[in-house]
Amino acid sequence: MTLISEHVETDTREKILVVAERLFRQMGYQKTTVADIAKELRMSPANVYRFFDSKKSIHEGVARTLMGEVEVEARRIAAAPGPAKPRLRELLTTINRMNTERYVGDSKLHEMVEIAMEEDWDVCVVHIECVTGIIGQVIAQGVASGEFEAPDLPLAALCTCTGMIRFFHPQMIAQAVNKPSATIDQMIDFLFRALEPRKAN
Amino acid sequence: MTLISEHVETDTREKILVVAERLFRQMGYQKTTVADIAKELRMSPANVYRFFDSKKSIHEGVARTLMGEVEVEARRIAAAPGPAKPRLRELLTTINRMNTERYVGDSKLHEMVEIAMEEDWDVCVVHIECVTGIIGQVIAQGVASGEFEAPDLPLAALCTCTGMIRFFHPQMIAQAVNKPSATIDQMIDFLFRALEPRKAN
Incomplete structure (x- = not known):
């Protein structure tokens, strides 16, 4: 992996956490799904799962x-x-x-x-x-x-x-x-x- | 109310609390009903309600x-x-x-x-x-x-x-x-x- 792609990876990770925090605040943790987070970011749930293996991992990150x-x-x-x-x-x-x-x-x-x-x-x-x-x-x-x-x-x-x-x-x-x-x-x-x-x- | 009937009332109250505590311990608070407590005491739920107006009151008593x-x-x-x-x-x-x-x-x-x-x-x-x-x-x-x-x-x-x-x-x-x-x-x-x-x- 080059340094540039590492940067992109870190950025995406950060973006997922920012959006997840906002949705957890707006809708509550229980009601927010990984699909909701992916939709806000205009990416597939599968792509979110590349960075976090579960909703719990996203929660931990937030x-x-x-x-x-x-x-x-x-x-x-x-x-x-x-x-x-x-x-x-x-x-x-x-x-x-x-x-x-x-x-x-x-x-x-x-x-x-x-x-x-x-x-x-x-x-x-x-x-x-x-x-x-x-x-x-x-x-x-x-x-x-x-x-x-x-x-x-x-x-x-x-x-x-x-x-x-x-x-x-x-x-x-x-x-x-x-x-x-x-x-x-x-x-x-x-x-x-x-x-x-x-x-x- | 005479002193004797007051004693009986207090006794019944105590008995309800003792049985309720045992059932809460055995089955958990959520699963225990006032009917369960009454049944254990061989009395009607209505009689339990004479002493405690709700399950919450029994819980408070315990x-x-x-x-x-x-x-x-x-x-x-x-x-x-x-x-x-x-x-x-x-x-x-x-x-x-x-x-x-x-x-x-x-x-x-x-x-x-x-x-x-x-x-x-x-x-x-x-x-x-x-x-x-x-x-x-x-x-x-x-x-x-x-x-x-x-x-x-x-x-x-x-x-x-x-x-x-x-x-x-x-x-x-x-x-x-x-x-x-x-x-x-x-x-x-x-x-x-x-x-x-x-x-x-």
């Missing part, structure tokens, strides 16, 4: 894109200059805001997420590991600057991420309406108490 | 009983003597263990819980408030003994409960299999860091 956008934003915050503590707050708040926007406000996308969670996808695991890693980077910056104290850094990142599930997990965000809960800023303050150096004040 | 058992155990731990910290750990671990046993190991009961969560029942809210209150009691005991520090006690209890969602919420417990997560003891250690007095060590 989920990967949506999660990837959150990861890009998280990396941008982790790489920004300035003290670690406000950036960790911004990072945690941004993940909450992006997940709320994309999965909860949009009931059709929420259906997609529910299926993803039930089918226990690898994409979810990879995303959780990625986000935990980025949280760990910012905690490490805070340890270096004396803002945080974390004897076991990967564990501190994992506990911070696990402690934020109420604000990160699409199903928990959706269910939390009308349920007793701390606000996100109260929760972050509480977790910061676990991360702050003991002898600081 | 959920209330299951959650009530967790609350009884939680209260027992909160009322026990000894230092607060090991008792708070025992309390958090016990809620996790009981919820895992009753909702996750048992796929039929899990179906029941999923419906409960989706229908956003008041019983869930009352249970969360109750558990949060009991957690608050043990934190208060720890504040009194100097083991904990919590300038805002109800908020500390709420954040502890919210931070434990991964280990308390039936759907999160079920989904956590094969997903990156801290262990429950690691998570409790981390939250304890947020509760411990700053100048202690």
Whole structure:
């Protein structure tokens, strides 16, 4: 395969995912067929199947894109200059805001997420590991600057991420309406108490 | 109504709930009908409807009983003597263990819980408030003994409960299999860091 045809292949793959995401949002995941996606792209279903072996694979690709956008934003915050503590707050708040926007406000996308969670996808695991890693980077910056104290850094990142599930997990965000809960800023303050150096004040 | 007939009424209500729970476990919530429950009790469906106006009400009653058992155990731990910290750990671990046993190991009961969560029942809210209150009691005991520090006690209890969602919420417990997560003891250690007095060590 030449470099040019590789480019065309990647382009077609991308186009299928863009159209699939739009149709999943408009019609819902269950009602959208591979034939619908092919029709929008003026190609045969067989051609779509050259790129994705099933509707599930397309679904995984769309989920990967949506999660990837959150990861890009998280990396941008982790790489920004300035003290670690406000950036960790911004990072945690941004993940909450992006997940709320994309999965909860949009009931059709929420259906997609529910299926993803039930089918226990690898994409979810990879995303959780990625986000935990980025949280760990910012905690490490805070340890270096004396803002945080974390004897076991990967564990501190994992506990911070696990402690934020109420604000990160699409199903928990959706269910939390009308349920007793701390606000996100109260929760972050509480977790910061676990991360702050003991002898600081 | 005399006291004796009141007793009979309460007994019948209890019996309906016991039989309903057994049938929900055996056949699943969706497949169990009010007629099935009545048949097991050798009474007419009309008689069951005298006590519960719908299958949903019976479902709520069964959920209330299951959650009530967790609350009884939680209260027992909160009322026990000894230092607060090991008792708070025992309390958090016990809620996790009981919820895992009753909702996750048992796929039929899990179906029941999923419906409960989706229908956003008041019983869930009352249970969360109750558990949060009991957690608050043990934190208060720890504040009194100097083991904990919590300038805002109800908020500390709420954040502890919210931070434990991964280990308390039936759907999160079920989904956590094969997903990156801290262990429950690691998570409790981390939250304890947020509760411990700053100048202690």
